[in-house]
Structure formats: structure tokens, C-alpha cells
Amino acid sequence: MGKDKLKRFSQLKSFSNVIQPKINYSDKDHVVKGSWSNIFKNKNPIVLELGCGAGEYTIGLAKLFPNINFIGVDIKGARIWKGAKIALEENLNNVQFLRSKIDYIDKFFGENEIHEIWLTFSDPQPKKPRKRLTSSLFINRYCSFLKKNGVIHLKTDSDLLYHFTKEEIEQKKYITLKDIENINSYIDNEIDTLSEILKIRTFYEQKWIELGKSIKYLAFQPSQKDS
Numbered sequence: 001m002g003k004d005k006l007k008r009f010s011q012l013k014s015f016s017n018v019i020q021p022k023i024n025y026s027d028k029d030h031v032v033k034g035s036w037s038n039i040f041k042n043k044n045p046i047v048l049e050l051g052c053g054a055g056e057y058t059i060g061l062a063k064l065f066p067n068i069n070f071i072g073v074d075i076k077g078a079r080i081w082k083g084a085k086i087a088l089e090e091n092l093n094n095v096q097f098l099r100s101k102i103d104y105i106d107k108f109f110g111e112n113e114i115h116e117i118w119l120t121f122s123d124p125q126p127k128k129p130r131k132r133l134t135s136s137l138f139i140n141r142y143c144s145f146l147k148k149n150g151v152i153h154l155k156t157d158s159d160l161l162y163h164f165t166k167e168e169i170e171q172k173k174y175i176t177l178k179d180i181e182n183i184n185s186y187i188d189n190e191i192d193t194l195s196e197i198l199k200i201r202t203f204y205e206q207k208w209i210e211l212g213k214s215i216k217y218l219a220f221q222p223s224q225k226d227s
């Protein structure tokens with residue numbers, strides 16, 4: 001491992017805005033579960049970014065919405081380090097990072113603790129549909145802590161993940177709130193909050209845009225439609 005990475009891992013342990021359980025923490029509910037309002041020292045709504053990488057959405061949204069709390073979750077310490085450092089330098093008190101596998105996410109959040117979830121450029125897992133972050137396996141985990149009308153946002157370059165998620169929404173009778181096949185035309189034509197939100201670009205998003213890929217966006221509520 002390079003010297004820089006080792007230095008970052010060591011710094012990460014001292015960052016006040018990073019929670020770093022032991023590797024592959026999965027045995028029992030973690031002490032933070034149900035306690036995030038205490039960690040943020042307020043009762044503002046809490047939004048998660050899962051697979052946050054360097055946390056561009058966590059940081060960007062935290063700046064747009066200072067009265068909402070944001071938590072970026074990723075397993076890669078060197079990536080979280082970047083976002084956590086920016087948040088500390090810019091005094092973003094509404095930002096925390098959690099270093100964990102998303103597979104154990106329900107060990108860290110209590111019932112109704114989370115208002116919204118962002119999935120930003122998640123791996124489409126071409127060969128393992130169950131591992132996709134919008135598979136029912138993961139959505140059921142999110143539902144253990146997402147508020148009743150809580151929203152899941154997906155931003156992706158992947159046609160596979162976009163169409164898979166649309167099929168899941170249809171099959172499970174979730175509620176679609178927004179479906180945009182190419183965010184560029186939305187950003188160019190609409191002057192609203194969503195357009196400001198969609199302008200935030202992540203590291204991977206920038207790479208896909210440079211390769212000429214279109215970026216898709218879905219927002220949905222995993223609560224069932226009343227029939």
C-alpha cells in the first residue's frame with residue numbers, strides 16, 4: 001500500500017465526521033443505530049448517499065440544504081477521506097460519513113430514521129442482479145429504516161440498472177415520482193430545485209459524460225401503491 005494511502009487511513013480515524021466500524025461489521029446493531037440525531041446534535045431530516053465514493057452528492061446537497069443532514073456511505077476509506085476532509089475544511093456540520101459495506105446497512109439505522117436515499121452511479125452488477133442496489137434484497141433492507149413516504153433517488157449512466165430499476169418499480173408497485181432519461185435536457189430547460197440538484201456531478205459521472213454517455217435519473221417511493 002502506498003504511503004499516501006496509509007497516511008489517509010490513519011487521518012480518517014481522527015476525523016470527527018467519520019464513523020468507521022471494524023471491517024465487515026455485521027454481527028449486531030451498531031451503537032449509532034437510532035442515535036444519528038444525537039450525532040448531528042439536531043432533529044433535522046437525514047438523507048443517505050450509498051456508494052458515495054468521495055461524497056460529491058453528500059457535499060453538494062449539504063451545501064444546497066443546510067437544514068438537512070447527509071451521510072455518505074462507502075467501503076473505500078481513501079475515497080471517503082476526500083469528502084470528509086472537504087466537509088471539515090468547509091465546516092459542513094450537516095455531513096457525516098460511514099465506512100461500511102452497504103450489505104449491512106440495516107445495522108446502522110433505526111426505524112423511520114432516514115428520509116431519503118441517493119444511489120449515485122452504483123455498480124450495475126451485470127451478472128448478479130441480487131447485488132444491484134435497487135434489487136428487492138437491498139430495497140427491503142432500506143425499508144427497515146426509511147420513512148413511510150421516503151424517497152429513493154437513482155442517478156446512473158447504466159441502461160441496465162435504469163431499466164432493471166424501472167421493472168422493479170413496476171413489478172413491486174412502487175410509486176414513480178420522476179423518470180428522466182437524459183438529465184441534460186432537463187437541466188437545460190427547467191429552472192427548479194431538481195435541476196440545481198441534478199447539476200451536482202460525481203467523479204464517475206464526469207468520466208461517463210466525457211465518454212458521451214447520457215445520465216438517467218429516477219425518483220421513487222418503495223411504499224406500495226394503495227390498490
Ligand SMILES: C[S@@+](CC[C@H](N)C(=O)[O-])C[C@H]1O[C@@H](n2cnc3c(N)ncnc32)[C@H](O)[C@@H]1O
Nearest residue numbers: 051052053074075076101102120121202203204
Ligand atoms: C462506481 S463508484 C461510484 C462512486 C460515486 N458515487 C461516484 O459517482 O463517483 C461505486 C462506489 O460504491 C462503492 N461500493 C460498491 N459496492 C459497495 C458495497 N457493497 N458497500 C459499500 N460500498 C460499495 C465503491 O467502493 C465505490 O466507491
